[in-house]
Amino acid sequence: MTRPRPYGMAAEFDDAGALVRAVRKARAAGYRRFETYSPHPIEEIDQVMQHWDMIAPIGFVSALTGGVIGFYMQYFIAADVYPTNIGGRPLNSWQAFVVITFALTVLFGLIAVFGATVFFQGMPSLYHPLFKIPSFRRASSNGYFLCIESWDEQFQPIDTSRFLQSLYPINVWEVDYE
Amino acid sequence: MSELITIGENPVEASRRRFLELMGASIALATGAGCTRPPTEFVMPYVTPPEQAIPGVARYYATAAVTNGIAEGVIAETHLGRPTKIEGNPRHPASLGATSVLSQASILDLYDPFRAKEVTKNNETASWDQFTVELHAALEPIRKANGRGLSLLTETVVSPTLGWQLQRVLEQFPEARWHQYDPAGPHSSRKGSLNAFGRYVNTYYRLDQANVMLSLDSDFFTYGPASTRYAHDYAFGRKVRGSNTQMNRLYVAESTLTSTGGKADHRLQLKYSDIGRFGVELAAAIGVPGVAAVSSPRFERIIGPLSQDLLANRGRSAILVGENQPPALHALVHAMNAALGNAGHAVAYTEALETRPENQIESLKTLVAEMNAGTVKILLIINGNPAYNAPNDLGFSDALARVQTSIHFGLYHDETSQHTVWSLPASHFYESWSDARAFDGTVTILQPLIERLYDSRSEVELLDLLVEMPNRASRTIVRSYWQQQAGAYDFETWWRKAVGEGMIPASSLPESQPALQPIDVGSLLASDSGIELTFRANPYLYDGRYAGNAWLQELPRHITKLTWDNAIHVSARTAERHGLRHQQIARIKVGTQYVEGAVWLSPGQPDDSIMVEFGYGRSRAGPIGTGIGFDAYRIRTTTGLWHVPNIEVSNTGATYPLATTQMNKSQHGRDLVVSQPITTYQRDPRFAQKAHPQPSYNDTLYPHWEYPHYNWGMAIDLTACVNCQACVIACQAENNIPVVGKQQVLFNRWMHWLRVDVYYEGDWSEPSARFAPIPCMHCENAPCEVVCPVQATVHSSDGLNEMIYNRCVGTRFCSNNCPYKVRRFNFLLYADWFTDQLKMQRNPDVTVRSRGVIEKCTYCVQRIREAEIRAQMENRKIQANEVKTACQQVCPTAAIVFGNINDSASEVSRMKAEPLNYGMLTELNTRPHTTYLAELRNPNPAITNYAD
Amino acid sequence: MPIDEKERLQARIRRIGAGDVVLVRPGVTSESLTSHIAGVILQPNVPLFWLTMFGIGIIALCMFVIAVAILLDVGIGELGTNIPVGWAFPIANYVWWIEIAVGGSLLSSILHLTNQKWRNSINRIAEAVTLAGIMCASLYPVLHLGRAWIFYWTLPYPNTLTIQPNFRSPLIWDVFGIFTYAAASVLFWYLDMIPDLAAVRDRAENRIAYLIFGVLALGWQGSSKQWRMQEKGSLLLAGILTPLVFTVHTVVSFDFAIALVPGWHSTIFPPYFVDGAILAGISMVSMITIALRSAFSFENIITDQHLNNLGKIILTTSVFLFYIYCFDSFTNWYGGNPYEQYTDRFRVFGNYAWVFWTFVAFGIAAPQLLWWKRNRTDPRALFVISLLVVIGMWEERYMLMVVSLSHDFMPSAWANFAATAEDNALLYGSCGLFLAMVFLLVRLFPMVPLHSVRQLLPHAQNGGAIE
Incomplete structure (x- = not known):
């Protein structure tokens, strides 16, 4: 044997x-x-x-995706699917959408960085x-x-x-x- | 028409479906077996033919709301047989389409779950049958004695049918006694007219014919059967539009700050005992014959210009006097009006309204003496609550114990019925047939709006029991009386027209010009130096009879904004001098009697003058009214009905919180309620707009929304608003607004969607007042909408700021961000979801809100949508003034105007085009859709101390 | 790397600021450190101090649970909020707890990025404060709702009503901001802790503890690759967390700054809130650190130098806060807005003046004692000052709500606020939740980041310096 x-x-x-x-x-x-x-x-x-790792690029792309999703979600809801006159503000109140866009950018970025880190750590x-x-x-x-x-x-x-x-x-x- | 079964004893059984069956127009009002059950009755429709009652479409019936026996014509909105809302009857002289607060709130009395529901004998359940049998048994010996031993005690009887019935009773029982007593009735004016004319006359005013008005302690916007009409006539005499700058002028001398005094162009703050002297000096100045010239430096500055103003407006002026002032002053005012040639113009005299005018205090005294002597065998108390509200020195309750068979008939088991053998439940005047006269004598036939909720009888049915053995239904009795009176060849048509229109045409009493007798003014010149006490009836609870009405309990008092309590009103200086503190309990001693109540420091109260209101301290007024406030009747005597000189007052040191809806009554220089003399307007009509400029659309980077079709808006004329608060209670009735109770008011969580702000102006020891109704402003750039996280408040395409209760999660951010603070929040489950009677009152077009949601004024969106549907079905646009909000409809002075701003034909767009139109807090660029017309005052240029 | 340069570097790492105070006292070895820390977790017997504090926390937490049950059953009418003061205790508590949370994040992100080695030993404690703070904070926006059971309507999700949140509302920004912040804090805390969990795993005698920590450690071996990724990952997370430290409280400040209420509607709010947050947060971290240090005898790894540095941050931010108040008043005076001016006067002289002056005494005046180094390095003095600051900052949040809302535009609508028992129960109850959470976290997880502190030890550093 x-x-x-x-x-x-x-x-x-x-x-x-x-x-x-x-x-x-x-x-x-x-x-x-x-x-x-x-x-x-x-x-x-x-x-x-x-x-070798790709933590940073993955995090970056994911964050970018989060930002796009974040803004589009708000635009879609506020201006397209449920357009409402709220306080006389325009439907696409993009100034007001900045905060959530930022938050989702960060959220997607950090989840991706965490996931990628653990993944590359095996x-x-x-x-x-x-x-x-x-x-x-x-x-x-x-x-x-x-x-x-x-x-x-x-x-x-x-x-x-x-x-x-x-x-x-x-x-x-x-x-x-x- | 089919015979329907009577609704049972249990009101819970009176389900909505039952009412659907019951009502409509050619309704059979029910009857059942039993010898005392009234037979079938009919209800006449008002406008719409009755054949097809459409569920969901309201129907309207004309009737009247009766306060103190005197009618105000109303139209009741009913939904499937349930009256839900009272509106004014535009044809009725006392209403002209508006109503008073009490008429608005009367609908809640109808549904009061704590009304008397059953006949009781010695406080145990009995029946009408048993009562009838025992009554007739007891009457038998009395009938033989020609009626000796039978006494009737009623409130003031004005109703023609009731009066006729009473005469019939007295015919059958010639030795029987009929007494009348009304604690807050016009005792002084009766005696005053007797002094002046040698007989009882009824006085009323046509203020639309007066350029100059002087009120001597008369709060005629608030009290009296014609207050709605007076407010209307006053306001229409001072509506400044465009280049028409004609305004009437109002002088008020008063012993406490009232709405009338607040609106006055010149307000003179006098002790009660000084007002008589002021009257005498004025009478001398205008040359009343027989009044010797007296003058004192105190009034010098005002008497001269005032008398000149009155003399310059001979025949175009009116002097009014308060019911609480002594008869001598009433007589003097008659003489002054005569000297000024006002009688027959702005002042009208007719025969007395009452069936039998009398000195009611003497009448009551006689009754009590007879009761004590034991000669009264049967005492029938029809309405009224003398055990509670009779003057304290009479000892009415003790005397009541000596009466063998005492019977109390009333809406409630109250303090009096506690002492009587029998207590009989009365029908509400919306439940039975009756009739009543208005202030000028116009007769309204009252028709029932709903099947009786309980096993009750109306007054006319009760009296019929005494006279006619086979008792008849109220409709038959009223009809038979009018059949005699009308004598019309076609009585059926006459009757239908009279009932349908809500008044008998040309039934007002004819005017007369009674001859004046010499008057004695000597008693008016006495003045006292100590602290005086004055009484007033509470403007809402009146003499205490409405204490069980939660709407009225929570409706803020006109000036103090107090709810759920009465108070001892003193001026700050007097309080300081006698160690009294705000919201601390003080003791007032009159003779051997005393009361203890919380002190309220009232700006506008003369020094050394204490004012208290009746109507509180009820010991048996249901869960709502019992134990609220203190009972001022305990220190009221037959000699001090309205005024007691030289009383003792002391602080007990205990604190007692009073609930108010407005803590702060200073504008802090913000000038939100703009008020200027007419001269300012003549110089610069746009002064208000200059103070509150509206930013242009170009001042913001955002594009603005267009409202191309309808664009709803409101304009409120502050000159016209007299702070009667009928709008507040109308809003409450229309929109199912809950009451919250004293504890929650103390937490500042009251729910009224519309409030009337009061601000003091000038020197606070002798202030003037500013009033402004504040509904939701429906801002175009609504700050509340932007911050709502769940889109529970959004803007509609027709310019409304909408609130979606179902979507609201209750963050209250909208309220925080509302600069006008018009949003209210259901901190707890305020709406009563469980009491069946109250469910019947609710407007089915308006949601009953649950706990945890915000609510606010909707511009009565249900009425807008209803009009929209109607217009759509008729394939047209909504007409210019078709939609009326509840507050607008009830407003006696037409201060509130609502409509489509886009429609240039609408009243609201005309109002908004006025130069006086301005918006509150427009600098925040909220673009409010509710705007205001700045208040104008018309001070006499010859008097220099005008507060502004 | 030349030896002398490396030694100089190491010397600098070990001595921050004052040269004579070290971050790790001599005698601490990697082994002793691990035993000490893992021992706290693995030993069945716990110190009396811990039991006491945890017990107090649990009792207060019970009160909190009862208060919440009453609140949900009866309605938020149990609270003292009214119209016009629609927000009072709950939102003040919410902002306050978020502030406290932010202190920990500051240590784990910005000080991490700027390579402030002194943060290493207290980092985990700070993060425990952060997590417990977020947990307390996130309850209030839900609890203060009129209808708390439908709080999820603030989230965008497909629903049959086809109605969605209003993204213009700062409250929705809050939802996203706080969620992101909570996620970032948890992930950072966890990622940083994996090697320490492995250390506990490797010391566990008990099979169950071994399994639990084995799973939590995800199979960490400590390979060079894992260390490399670990460093990179945590640096990136710290980089992401850094803007969050500023933005989370900026977003919270928008709840007020976006509204037009006088006293709220001000552009200075974001920096003002961030500064207040750091002040309150670091004060709370100081208090917890001082308490744990004496309870678990961490004097050798949490030295006076740490307290000194924390004290300096408190001092700096309190001075800055003072500046902001002066600046804000100046703007209101210079801007000539009568409503803002009234609110300023009312704040200082009005019904709630005592709140303002308490805040000034506790939040601004008390920290000035930290100008003296003696106070910064004396644990008792620092503890008391931190406690005052934490209380003062709560007063400040309360003042912000009540002063502004109770007397805004319409004088007729002015009304005062009075707290109820329910308000107090929720406030003190949440302190119990916080206490219980912090003490649970330090008991269940390594309360000192072992691997970071190991790098401060001499023998670990001489790895490359042997040659």
Whole structure:
């Protein structure tokens, strides 16, 4: 029986500095598919890891849509579907419609930004293979993890493990999917 | 015509469907078995033939509203057999199409759920049959004794049929006594006419023939059977239109500020006891024979110009005198009018209206003496409430206990019926046949508008019980009397015409010129230095009989805007001197009796003069009227009917909140109610428009809406408005406006859609007053509409600011944003949704509003739509003055005019074209559709102290 | 990045303003911080202080529920509102609570955008204030309606009546404005809290707590990608929230400024309302922060420096408010509008003068004590001053309603307002709701943003500086 291919190989460090050094070394060693896990964002790692997202454009387009919908809804209702003389004001009282147009612009924008953020964070995903690591709970307070994923071209369970050991981690785990 | 079953004892059974069956025109008014049930009757139609009664289309019947026995001709609007609204009868001399407040409110009395509903004996339920049997048993010995032991006590009897019946009773019981008593009746004028002419005469005025009027403490816009007519004649004598600048002039000397005094061109504020002296000095100045010249420096400044003004208008002037003033002054005024040649012109004399004019106080005294002597075996009290309102020194209630068989007949089980053996429920005058005279004697035959709600009888039916053994229906009795009187060869036609038109043509009493006797003015010259007390009947509750009428209780008093209470009115200076405080309870002591009531500091009250009103402090007036205010009758005696000198007054220290609908009566220099002397108008007719300019359409960036077809608007002539408040109560009746009660008025949540603002002008210790009816302005650029979140108030294509109750969620933003504050809000469930009788009064064309919605004046949109439908069916446009709002229709002075602004033929567009026309708060660019014609006054240029 | 430059930067981050006060006291570690904060949530036993405050809140909340039941049953006639004073307590409460909410948003948006690190430790508390404030505020526009059960008629939705709201009405603007603001606040609060929820999840011993926080954390792992998105997302949300801080109260001010009531109809209202909002909001944040700090011994992460900064904001905004009042009166005097002039005089000398002078004493004069640093850094002094400001600002809102409405254009319609028991029950009851909500939020959710504070810790910062 062959062992199933693991998710990756993870190493735990006890401070951010060690993690940053490990990342730089992993990159120098030619690894490309790896991810770090830390209790707080680390600026240096962001510089190394290149993450792609479309949060801002999505938010912008959505906000624009919200604005158009917001104004059109008011125009449609006030001037088209239910035209009424209210206080002698014109049907298309666009000056008065500005506020709601703005509100809907913001509302659509912020919902899109929130949704896009969570989406690009890969959430919600209540399970993650790393959760199998017993000490991974520390990743939310003072644990720093580097995981080289198995689909990296250089990934070899033994080599990678050895490489990780060379970074003086606290521990190294093989991470299974299940 | 079919025999219909009588509506049962239970008014709840009187469902709408029943009324649909019952009414119409050739209606059989019901009858059932039983020896005392009246037989079938007919109701005559007014205008429309009766054959097809269309549900949803109102029908109109002419009848009269009777106050104190005297008629004001009215036309009742009925919906499916339910009278819902009273309008004036345009042909009737006392009405001319308008009505007084009391006539308007009479419709609510009809439906009052707390009326007497059953015969009671010793406060236990009995029946008419039982009463009839026992009455005749008790009458048997009296009949044998020629009627000795039978006494009747009525209110003033003016009705010809009733008078005739009373004569019949006295014929059958020659030794029987008939007494009359009316607590607030014209006692002084009766005695005054006796003094002046040696006999009783009826005096009335034709103010349209007077250029100069002087009122000596007479609030003739408010009190009296002709007040509606007087207001009309007064106002039409001072309508300035275009280049016609003719105005009459009104001088008022009065002992408290009234509407009449507020409208006066010159108001003289005098203690009650000084008015007589003023009269004597004036009489001397105009040369009344037999009046020695007296003059005092106090009146010097005004007597001269006033007497010159009166003398310059010989035959074109009128001097009126208040009922509360002593008979001597009444006699003197007759002499003054005679000296000025006014008799036969502006002042008219006829024979007395009453069947038997008499000194009612003496009459009542005699009765009480006989009761105490035990000679009265049967006392029949027909209407009236003497146990409550007889002068306190008579001890009427105690005397009543000595009468074997005492019977009270009235609309209510009241204080008197509490002390009598029998209490009989009376029919309302809208429920039965009767007749009544107007102020000039014109007779109206009253026809029933509705089947009796309860098992009651009318006065004529009751008297018939005494005389005729097989009692007849009221219609038969009234008809038989008039058949004798009319003597017409075709009585049926005569009768139909008389009933249909609401008056018997040419039935007014003939004028006479009674010869004057020498008069004695000595008693008028006395003046007292202490604090005096004056009484007045409350303008709405009158002598207290309307205390159960919630509309009247909540209708703000003319000047004070007080509701739900009477008060002790004192001037600020007097209050300060005697330690009295606003809204604190004071005690007034007269002899050994005293009353305690809340103090109201009244600008316009003379110093050292306290005024209190009757009509309150009822102990048995149903849930509405019981226990409200204090009972001023407790300090009223036969010698001090209207005025008590040298009383004691002290502060008790307790506070008592009084509910008013207008807290602030200063304009704070805002000049919303514009008033100027006529000379200003002659200089610059457009002065009001200059003070309140209307911004042009070009002053805003917005395009403006066009109203090409109809464009409804209103114009209110402030010169004509006399603050009678009939419009307020008409609006209430027409639009199903609820009353809210004192507690809610204290919270400032009253519901009237139309209010009459009162502002004091000049020195507040001796002020003049400004009046302005404020309905919704129906602004073209309505501030309320813009802020409503749910489009519950929008503008119609014919220029109305509409309110959609069903859509309203109740944010009250519209009210906040209304600069005129005409919107009212149902903070609680104010409308009575549960009392069946009150449901019958409601106008079916108007929604009864629920809790939590805003409401306001609609310009009587139901009337506009009705006219629209009518015009559409007849394929025409609505005519120029076809639609009348309720307030307009009831207005005696035609101050309120409504119509289509676009139609140049309409009265309203003519009014709006007047140079006096201005809008309130136009600087806000609301473009109000209700505009005002600035008030003009006509002060005598020779008198320099004109307040403005 | 060169080392010296980085150190200088870090030094600046840790020392805002006065150099000697630090934002995080020495000795705090990431581990101790997490234990401390997560402990508050996960420990079954709660401090007496918390129980007391929460209990008071719940009792007042019960009163609130009863008052609302009466209100809906009998009608808003139970309140003291009348004609002309159509709005009184409920709307004053509404504006006041929105003001209080805005304070929290200021911390989480503008101070976030401008990288004011001192906000980190008190941010979550401020947001709890915001959420509870919005919750209280949003009840009143519904409760004050004559027919509250059809409040949804203010929303545009397809209906058989084919009738829609009137978008010209500021009340409809409010509906949208407040909804957007509430959504923004909740989303921002939540997004920012996900890593902390994960931290609590990872410390949960209890299976149920683990599951609950596991679900709430959405499976957060703390990967660099998530952190990157997190930072970007919250920056963008903060950017969106920033205009909202200004607009939400601007929109609320339109309820008044659009109306033509004297005392309301003024173009200065938007900045005036925003300033008042920041004043009241930050004062409330100060009070809650001071209370929680002493109750849960947060002195090491919520230092005197935080109080100092909050005090400065209160001082600044109160001075600005004073300026606005002077300016408004000047405009009314110079403009010559008699109605506005009367309202100004009436406000200062009329029936409700005591309200005005209370406001001046509490809302403008009291904060002037904060010119002294001693008062700014003394928790007791700051607490008392903040309390006065919060009360004063309520008086001001009350004055705004009642003074203007009771004496507007028509002297004949003038009438006074008197509050009823129901009015008071709704006001104090909503304070109970607020108290209960705030204390519930800090009990159930991490009350300090762990990940933000961690960045202030020395060992977290030296990640890149090792080389």
